[in-house]
């Protein structure tokens with residue numbers, strides 16, 4: 001079998017790449033380890049930057065997001081017992097973010113690919129990639145009928161997340177990894193309770209960080225900073241709501257309306273990690289396969305979208321003009337933006353959480369930083385510019 005671009009992984013990166021390449025008349029095959037149901041129901045973050053929203057709409061994937069997504073033109077930072085709103089629209093010339101679950105986007109992308117005759121094979125457990133440093137890279141796997149397959153590609157896109165096979169197929173010594181791990185996690189609850197505010201609230205409190213987000217006008221998504229080894233089973237709904245109330249104390253304390261959990265509570269690990277470069281031979285890595293951000297800046301999926309926009313354009317340029325210039329610069333172009341998102345996500349994480357080794361001096365600095373961001377035009381402008389998303393760059 002032969003295909004122009006073989007794509008490993010049907011997350012937002014792999015699916016959007018397949019969709020964009022299809023629109024450019026380029027054939028793809030997507031191979032995914034998990035089932036379709038699993039991919040469509042994996043609950044993750046839900047904030048879409050302005051630029052990502054534009055890409056989804058322009059490429060024809062935005063219809064349901066436009067109807068069901070909630071557009072927000074600001075967020076609140078809460079510290080010292082008060083909330084401070086950052087007004088994105090005023091600070092960024094009218095930009096905002098859209099709150100729409102990642103799994104909803106994945107559902108929309110899978111439906112669009114299949115409706116257009118795109119090929120996605122789910123439940124493929126044994127993908128392996130070969131000859132990536134030649135002009136004929138290959139993917140081998142066993143198909144659903146149990147037959148061994150070999151697909152010869154022009155390019156392979158590794159969109160298979162942190163635990164995928166693609167990055168690990170690159171010879172030792174080629175990649176450099178940069179990493180910071182945080183010694184806390186987020187305990188997350190999805191609850192049948194209307195959000196307390198129309199916008200997200202990020203809370204710095206001496207008992208730990210909290211985030212009040214949402215999935216709709218009826219469903220809240222709330223996180224509490226917790227220990228890395230926190231056992232979600234020890235958190236009843238009542239205990240969770242009570243702890244949240246404590247972290248919201250102060251003047252104008254929001255009083256969330258309580259509701260039952262819609263599914264088991266989970267713990268999200270926090271990590272900053274970049275592996276460079278994002279290309280080896282004819283293998284191009286995108287999304288979580290090559291960088292991870294802690295969720296505080298809400299950048300994970302947006303970075304995946306930005307990577308594949310660059311990659312789709314570079315591959316299209318190769319087929320239409322026979323040029324490899326953009327492909328050769330793919331990693332450099334993406335990494336400039338990736339590192340700025342890493343910086344922002346690390347900075348927000350540092351500013352908002354309680355660290356077990358923070359000195360009293362550093363705690364005062366944290367509050368000064370929050371005061372600066374919320375009271376200075378320059379400070380809040382920089383926050384807003386990064387939160388709604390830096391421009392997508394193709395050069």
Ligand code: APR
Nearest residue numbers: 009010011012013032033127160161164287288300301304
């Ligand atoms: N073979 C085939 N598929 C694989 C393999 C493999 N060996 N290993 C992993 N996969 C699949 C996973 O099952 C998953 O569906 O690759 C997909 C990777 O998707 P994501 O993890 O969603 O990564 P990405 O598309 O880069 O999107 C990044 O996802 O993790 C969040 O916060 C992150 O929002 C960000 C977004």
Ligand code: PHB
Nearest residue numbers: 045046213295296297298
């Ligand atoms: C979410 O709604 O899940 C969410 C929102 C903002 C974040 C992280 C997660 O920074």
